[in-house]
Amino acid sequence: MFRSRRSLSVRQLWKRRCTPSSRGQGEGAPCIPEDLHNALRPAVHQLFKKLKDEQLWKLSEAVESHGRWDCGCILLPWEIRSGKLSPQVLVCRLYRWPDLRYPSELKSLSHCQNFWKRSAEGASVCCNPYHFSRLATPEVITSPVYKRREAAWPDPSKVPLTEEESIRYNARGLYDTTLSRGSIQNGHWCKLAYWEHRTRVGSLYSVTEPSVHIFYDLPKASGFCLGFLGSEPRNEIVRRTRKKIGQGVVLSHEQGEVWVYNCSEHPIFINSHTLAFATTRGQAVHKLPPGFSIKVFDGEKAAELSERSKLADGPCDLHSVRISFAKGWGACYSRQFITSCPCWLEILLSTTK
Template identity: 70%
Template sequence: MFRSRRSLSVRQLWRQRCTTPSRGLGEGAPPHPEDLQNGLRPAAHQLFIKLKDEQLWQLVEAVESKGCWDCGCIWGPGDGRSGKSLQPHLLLCKLYRWPELRSAAELKTLVQCQNFWRKSGEGTSVCCNPYHYSRLSAPESDVSLSYKTREAPRPVVPFQETSCFNVRGIHDTTLSRGSHRDGHWCKLAYWEHRTRVGRLYNVTEPSIHIFHNLPKGSGFCLGFLGSDPRSQTVRRTRKKIGQGLVLSREQDEVWVYNRSEHPIFINSPTLAAVSARGQSVHKLLPGYSIKVFDAEQAASLSGYSAQEDGPCDPHSVRISFAKGWGACYSRQFITSCPCWLEILLSTPK
């Protein structure tokens, strides 16, 4: 019974190899046959032998749900190597998500993984759940995609809300600058075109999941926010939000991980190159993460002002789901996008 159950789980894992149609350079690119035959399959077989039966079923659940259900950490061999010099987590990320992945330096550990909270050199095993990692994306001005090992998180500093949104003279007074002592580090506002839908959502935890629909999901569910009537464009775009994104505060930085099956588009003062003119909108592909805010860099942008429309301070980040805007798109302003999110970051008191 034990052997047949184990064999069944391994067969399920082979059926779930990364064979979905390519979406550009994002998650789901077709596998390279030579890699599967000459490298990945033998290495994966050796790794499966080392995993316990319970761990194999955890891995089956993770890959079959494509990360919809968080199945926890799956601890692999502690030597950091498997098969042909592939680290366990790199091997499974190549097998199930990104066949073109070249090194572990292209990966970022996500905040829900216990590895993220470990200090450098702590522990010998490594989590090899492929959905506890994302690909690293960077602005064009960045030279390297390497992600430095982080120390234990610093204590949360009390914050004060900044604001706000101003669209060609249309000002939402509910987002005005104010002082709060409730411990939140940001507030979230969901918009459909020029209309804000629902109330502001205070974020106090280190990370928040923002999604439309997700089994066993917890966080900011956009699917619960009502707006009547909705245009056909908005309804179609809302369906594309899916698993949405994860917003996390990591020391003095804010990161975004795209969990959906469609690109998201991001505008942030600290994401664009300092010399950039006008607004810069970054396209983030499915499965990728990017640093959208850097507190140290923001401190030097006190004179920042957005052109035409949008937030007027260096502590506001805007994200559009599935639809881009700016000079490269038919939509010139984010207020023309069907579904978008405004992140109102707080500043130290």
């Protein structure tokens, strides 16, 4: 029997519901119960009826690709609701986070048309589930205090160092992983450095746009592609970890704040002084699950911290953020320092913007 393109699209969308994840907290965990899934059916089909054929196929492509390519916004009038749930909550609950309850748990991504709009200003709402991230309260893993960092770096009296490594020892003999702040020029809100263990791979990547995508291999994407950076020979651990970067992360600069969205299939681990609790000594390492976002830099908090003398022992740069892909470090791991992580990113924020 002949079926219309629209009916096929609706059937496909309904079948592609959220599936359980083996990676714990994050997208698809916990699995949506069958009875709850069936309870959503009337609201879902009511929403599908309000979408045009082109919008249905956009939604189908977004769900099928899991956000690997951007299919554009799927806009509906702001006042439209499907039952008790707003459209964005309904689609995100069905395809990404079954335990999602409120719109306040979501954050629009920078490539969505509604990103810069307040809800009162918007005449429409986007129903693309991959135009949203979920706000996180990440797990914190405390690392050793900064004084112990010097053991992780080579002794300059015993190991020949490159010119770049030599200039990065400060007057106290401690190795500071932050590159020279003088390299941040006007017009760049940050520069990115990619590391494999203790080796920086490739050149610094300057960021002038409000947001940047850092990824390993992603079709139809632009930004900082780590897959193009060469470093030979690589050990097996580095090669395996690089492949786990996948869709990577998105950084966005928003009015003195910097947000990180984890769009990979694995957790990332973050160290930022403006993320640390006031009582935290040493480094606080935050675990961010897939699909979640968090504010990794707060300009106001950085200014407040710079006026205090209660920072961790040793050199400290409030305008530097470090992210390790897939592998954590700290007290709970065999890797005590980020330089033991196979693949990690250093974000050097400009102090002039």
